[in-house]
Amino acid sequence: MKETLADDLNLLSAFCGVRDLTDLSQNALYQKYQLKKADAFVLFGGSILSGIDVLITAMNNQVATNYLIVGGQGHTTNALRLKINQFYPQIPTKNASEAQMFNAILQLKTGKTADYLEEKSTNSGNNITNLLQLLETHELKKDGLILCQDATMQRRMAATCSKFAPNTTIINYASYKVKVMEKDNQLHFDRKLLGMWEMDQYITLLLGEISRLQNTPSGYGPAGKNFIAPVFIPQDVLAAFYRVAKLFPNKVRTANPAYAKSLEN
Structure with a gap:
């Protein structure tokens, strides 16, 4: 399917x-x-x-x-x-x-x-x-x-x-659990949460996270910026990321240099 x-x-x-x-x-x-x-x-x-x-x-x-x-x-x-x-x-x-x-x-x-x-x-x-x-x-x-x-x-x-x-x-313990549903060719959340992101921002955040979690030269793992411990990303998750990123190429959020202080600060 x-x-x-x-x-x-x-x-x-x-x-x-x-x-x-x-x-x-x-x-x-x-x-x-x-x-x-x-x-x-x-x-x-x-x-x-x-x-x-x-x-x-x-x-x-x-x-x-x-x-x-x-x-x-x-x-x-x-x-x-x-x-x-x-x-x-x-x-x-x-x-x-x-x-x-x-x-x-x-x-x-x-x-x-x-x-x-x-x-x-x-x-x-x-x-x-x-x-x-x-x-x-x-x-x-x-x-x-x-x-x-x-x-x-x-x-x-x-x-x-x-x-x-x-x-x-x-x-x-993530601060919420929510699912996305599709109805009449529109994406909706399955329940209302106070202060929830707009759908566009939610997609941007998810795509930005997967790109950061990858242990590649452009990611945050030891093979890249070395900000985080290595994370194993399952193949089905990576496949989903690439499919969504292809649909929304402008939503893969890059780090804002204004907030990129040294971790030693």
């Missing part, structure tokens, strides 16, 4: 948006990792707005000892500001970091705040290096970390963490 565009996008999404737990609970954590709690649950600011509800679930279910929000200003920040202006107009966004804005939503919804914020990072690489520095500065354990990023960027975030903290148990 010939794969449809929706099938290909859902295959890319399932690959990028890893969830290592069946649900965000102490029971699921113990069943798979024999951990009563992770050392930290980390929400990254590249996520859509509904990511805050995953953080709230994590806090309510006490899946970690500490709760952190990581994110300065990067390629998704302006999109986040626009969505916050739309859905939470009482929250100031001008010059605010992603971590500040998500923390303000958390406080608005629950009266609680994250234990720690990281506000200087501009890309996935220093999201991780700055996170690790923050954990070290505050003498917080990092044996087991639950990472929660936008579903399009989750696998790369984990691969970055694997490079810089190879002895840490990384537990993926």
